[in-house]
Amino acid sequence: MSPMISSSIALLMSLSVSSTAAAAATANCTYASRAHINQVFSGLTNGNFSAFFSNVVDDVDWNVQGTHPLAGRYANKSLFIVNAVDRLARSQNLNFPDTITLVNVVGGCDEEWSVEELREQAVLKNGETFQLWPLRDGPRLNLSSGLTFDNTYAWATRWDTQQQIVQVRAYLDSALVAKSIFENELSTNSTYHTPRTVLEPGSC
Numbered sequence: 001m002s003p004m005i006s007s008s009i010a011l012l013m014s015l016s017v018s019s020t021a022a023a024a025a026t027a028n029c030t031y032a033s034r035a036h037i038n039q040v041f042s043g044l045t046n047g048n049f050s051a052f053f054s055n056v057v058d059d060v061d062w063n064v065q066g067t068h069p070l071a072g073r074y075a076n077k078s079l080f081i082v083n084a085v086d087r088l089a090r091s092q093n094l095n096f097p098d099t100i101t102l103v104n105v106v107g108g109c110d111e112e113w114s115v116e117e118l119r120e121q122a123v124l125k126n127g128e129t130f131q132l133w134p135l136r137d138g139p140r141l142n143l144s145s146g147l148t149f150d151n152t153y154a155w156a157t158r159w160d161t162q163q164q165i166v167q168v169r170a171y172l173d174s175a176l177v178a179k180s181i182f183e184n185e186l187s188t189n190s191t192y193h194t195p196r197t198v199l200e201p202g203s204c
Helices: 003-014 034-045 049-053 077-089 174-182
Strands: 056-064 072-074 099-107 113-123 129-132 153-159 165-171
Touching: 034 049, 034 099, 034 113, 049 077, 056 077, 072 077, 077 174
Parallel strands: 056 165
Antiparallel strands: 056 072, 099 113, 113 129, 113 153, 153 165
8 A cells, every 4th residue: 555545544534533623713703713714724734634624524515626637526525635635645746845835814703705825835746846826925936856836726615603614615727737637647637517426546
Protein backbone atom coordinates (compact mmCIF):
# COMPACT_ATOMS: atom_id res chain seq x y z
CA MET A 1 0.00 0.00 0.00
CA SER A 2 1.45 3.39 -0.99
CA PRO A 3 2.11 6.11 1.63
CA MET A 4 -0.46 8.38 -0.05
CA ILE A 5 -3.20 5.73 0.11
CA SER A 6 -2.27 4.91 3.70
CA SER A 7 -2.57 8.57 4.62
CA SER A 8 -5.99 8.68 2.95
CA ILE A 9 -7.25 5.75 5.00
CA ALA A 10 -5.82 7.25 8.22
CA LEU A 11 -7.49 10.59 7.48
CA LEU A 12 -10.87 9.01 6.74
CA MET A 13 -10.69 6.92 9.92
CA SER A 14 -9.83 9.97 12.00
CA LEU A 15 -12.92 11.76 10.75
CA SER A 16 -15.15 9.31 12.64
CA VAL A 17 -14.19 11.12 15.85
CA SER A 18 -16.90 13.57 16.92
CA SER A 19 -16.22 17.21 16.07
CA THR A 20 -15.47 19.89 18.65
CA ALA A 21 -16.43 22.65 16.24
CA ALA A 22 -19.21 24.20 18.33
CA ALA A 23 -16.85 24.99 21.20
CA ALA A 24 -15.22 27.89 19.36
CA ALA A 25 -18.42 29.56 18.16
CA THR A 26 -19.56 32.76 19.80
CA ALA A 27 -22.91 32.66 21.59
CA ASN A 28 -24.19 35.68 19.68
CA CYS A 29 -23.87 34.07 16.23
CA THR A 30 -26.54 31.84 14.70
CA TYR A 31 -23.97 30.29 12.37
CA ALA A 32 -20.17 30.16 12.43
CA SER A 33 -18.50 33.29 13.75
CA ARG A 34 -15.55 34.86 11.98
CA ALA A 35 -13.27 33.65 14.79
CA HIS A 36 -14.64 30.13 14.48
CA ILE A 37 -14.16 30.10 10.70
CA ASN A 38 -10.55 31.17 11.16
CA GLN A 39 -10.04 28.39 13.71
CA VAL A 40 -11.58 25.75 11.42
CA PHE A 41 -9.43 26.80 8.45
CA SER A 42 -6.32 26.82 10.64
CA GLY A 43 -6.45 23.06 10.19
CA LEU A 44 -5.60 23.56 6.52
CA THR A 45 -3.01 26.25 7.12
CA ASN A 46 -1.29 24.14 9.80
CA GLY A 47 -1.34 20.99 7.68
CA ASN A 48 -3.84 19.25 9.99
CA PHE A 49 -6.45 18.17 7.44
CA SER A 50 -8.13 15.86 9.95
CA ALA A 51 -8.90 18.84 12.20
CA PHE A 52 -10.37 20.78 9.29
CA PHE A 53 -12.51 17.95 7.96
CA SER A 54 -13.84 17.14 11.45
CA ASN A 55 -15.78 20.39 11.00
CA VAL A 56 -17.37 19.16 7.76
CA VAL A 57 -20.50 16.99 7.88
CA ASP A 58 -20.21 13.50 6.38
CA ASP A 59 -22.88 14.14 3.72
CA VAL A 60 -21.51 17.53 2.67
CA ASP A 61 -22.55 18.80 -0.77
CA TRP A 62 -19.16 19.77 -2.26
CA ASN A 63 -19.18 21.20 -5.78
CA VAL A 64 -15.83 21.90 -7.45
CA GLN A 65 -16.49 24.43 -10.18
CA GLY A 66 -14.89 24.65 -13.61
CA THR A 67 -14.01 22.23 -16.41
CA HIS A 68 -11.12 19.96 -15.42
CA PRO A 69 -10.52 16.41 -14.10
CA LEU A 70 -11.41 17.29 -10.49
CA ALA A 71 -14.57 19.24 -11.30
CA GLY A 72 -17.88 17.79 -10.17
CA ARG A 73 -20.42 17.51 -7.41
CA TYR A 74 -19.11 15.24 -4.65
CA ALA A 75 -21.82 13.38 -2.74
CA ASN A 76 -19.99 13.19 0.59
CA LYS A 77 -16.82 14.06 2.48
CA SER A 78 -15.00 10.77 1.85
CA LEU A 79 -15.48 11.07 -1.90
CA PHE A 80 -14.09 14.60 -1.92
CA ILE A 81 -11.05 13.67 0.18
CA VAL A 82 -10.09 10.63 -1.91
CA ASN A 83 -11.15 11.77 -5.39
CA ALA A 84 -10.11 15.43 -5.21
CA VAL A 85 -7.74 16.25 -2.32
CA ASP A 86 -5.63 13.11 -2.57
CA ARG A 87 -5.79 12.99 -6.34
CA LEU A 88 -4.29 16.46 -6.62
CA ALA A 89 -1.74 15.57 -3.93
CA ARG A 90 -0.62 12.58 -6.01
CA SER A 91 0.42 15.04 -8.74
CA GLN A 92 2.65 16.95 -6.32
CA ASN A 93 6.28 16.43 -5.43
CA LEU A 94 6.03 15.63 -1.73
CA ASN A 95 9.71 16.47 -1.21
CA PHE A 96 8.63 20.12 -1.30
CA PRO A 97 6.27 21.75 1.21
CA ASP A 98 2.60 22.28 0.34
CA THR A 99 1.53 25.47 2.09
CA ILE A 100 -1.99 26.88 2.39
CA THR A 101 -2.70 30.40 3.62
CA LEU A 102 -6.11 31.79 4.60
CA VAL A 103 -6.08 35.31 3.17
CA ASN A 104 -9.57 36.61 3.91
CA VAL A 105 -12.97 35.61 5.32
CA VAL A 106 -16.25 37.30 4.38
CA GLY A 107 -19.66 36.57 5.93
CA GLY A 108 -20.64 34.12 8.65
CA CYS A 109 -22.20 34.75 12.10
CA ASP A 110 -25.81 35.67 11.18
CA GLU A 111 -25.31 34.52 7.59
CA GLU A 112 -25.32 30.87 6.56
CA TRP A 113 -22.75 31.51 3.86
CA SER A 114 -19.17 32.70 4.12
CA VAL A 115 -16.42 33.03 1.54
CA GLU A 116 -12.80 32.11 2.21
CA GLU A 117 -9.91 33.28 0.02
CA LEU A 118 -6.95 30.90 0.08
CA ARG A 119 -3.44 30.70 -1.28
CA GLU A 120 -1.84 27.31 -1.91
CA GLN A 121 1.74 26.69 -2.99
CA ALA A 122 3.26 23.37 -4.01
CA VAL A 123 5.59 21.79 -6.55
CA LEU A 124 4.41 19.23 -9.10
CA LYS A 125 6.14 15.95 -9.86
CA ASN A 126 7.17 17.25 -13.27
CA GLY A 127 9.04 20.07 -11.56
CA GLU A 128 6.63 22.94 -12.14
CA THR A 129 5.53 25.29 -9.40
CA PHE A 130 1.83 24.85 -8.56
CA GLN A 131 0.40 28.02 -7.06
CA LEU A 132 -3.12 29.15 -6.15
CA TRP A 133 -3.35 32.57 -4.55
CA PRO A 134 -5.56 35.67 -4.49
CA LEU A 135 -4.75 38.67 -6.64
CA ARG A 136 -3.20 40.96 -4.06
CA ASP A 137 0.21 42.30 -3.06
CA GLY A 138 2.70 39.68 -1.98
CA PRO A 139 5.84 37.85 -3.08
CA ARG A 140 5.63 35.46 -6.00
CA LEU A 141 7.12 32.00 -5.61
CA ASN A 142 9.78 31.56 -8.28
CA LEU A 143 11.62 28.25 -8.20
CA SER A 144 14.38 27.43 -10.66
CA SER A 145 12.82 24.01 -11.23
CA GLY A 146 9.89 25.26 -13.27
CA LEU A 147 7.09 27.62 -14.20
CA THR A 148 5.19 29.84 -11.76
CA PHE A 149 1.36 29.83 -11.70
CA ASP A 150 -0.89 32.50 -10.13
CA ASN A 151 -4.60 32.09 -9.44
CA THR A 152 -7.55 33.15 -7.31
CA TYR A 153 -8.85 30.33 -5.08
CA ALA A 154 -12.10 30.79 -3.16
CA TRP A 155 -14.60 28.59 -1.31
CA ALA A 156 -18.20 29.63 -0.73
CA THR A 157 -19.16 27.63 2.37
CA ARG A 158 -22.56 27.15 4.01
CA TRP A 159 -22.67 26.45 7.77
CA ASP A 160 -25.36 24.91 9.94
CA THR A 161 -26.33 26.06 13.43
CA GLN A 162 -23.85 23.55 14.89
CA GLN A 163 -21.09 25.56 13.17
CA GLN A 164 -20.26 22.76 10.73
CA ILE A 165 -19.77 23.04 6.97
CA VAL A 166 -22.68 21.47 5.06
CA GLN A 167 -22.12 22.82 1.54
CA VAL A 168 -19.17 24.14 -0.47
CA ARG A 169 -18.78 25.67 -3.90
CA ALA A 170 -15.06 25.76 -4.68
CA TYR A 171 -13.76 28.12 -7.37
CA LEU A 172 -10.31 27.79 -8.94
CA ASP A 173 -8.45 28.01 -12.24
CA SER A 174 -9.62 25.10 -14.42
CA ALA A 175 -6.64 25.38 -16.77
CA LEU A 176 -4.11 25.23 -13.93
CA VAL A 177 -5.69 22.18 -12.31
CA ALA A 178 -6.12 20.43 -15.67
CA LYS A 179 -2.47 21.08 -16.54
CA SER A 180 -1.36 19.74 -13.16
CA ILE A 181 -3.38 16.53 -13.56
CA PHE A 182 -2.79 15.94 -17.28
CA GLU A 183 0.99 16.32 -16.99
CA ASN A 184 1.34 14.12 -13.92
CA GLU A 185 -1.18 11.28 -14.38
CA LEU A 186 -3.42 9.65 -16.93
CA SER A 187 -6.80 11.32 -16.58
CA THR A 188 -10.06 12.31 -18.20
CA ASN A 189 -11.77 15.69 -18.20
CA SER A 190 -15.07 16.61 -16.51
CA THR A 191 -17.17 19.63 -15.55
CA TYR A 192 -18.91 20.90 -12.41
CA HIS A 193 -22.05 19.05 -13.59
CA THR A 194 -20.30 15.66 -13.23
CA PRO A 195 -21.81 13.62 -10.34
CA ARG A 196 -19.20 12.23 -7.96
CA THR A 197 -20.74 9.19 -6.25
CA VAL A 198 -18.02 6.49 -6.34
CA LEU A 199 -14.35 6.32 -5.35
CA GLU A 200 -11.77 6.61 -8.10
CA PRO A 201 -10.36 3.20 -9.20
CA GLY A 202 -7.25 2.34 -7.21
CA SER A 203 -7.83 5.07 -4.64
CA CYS A 204 -7.93 2.75 -1.66
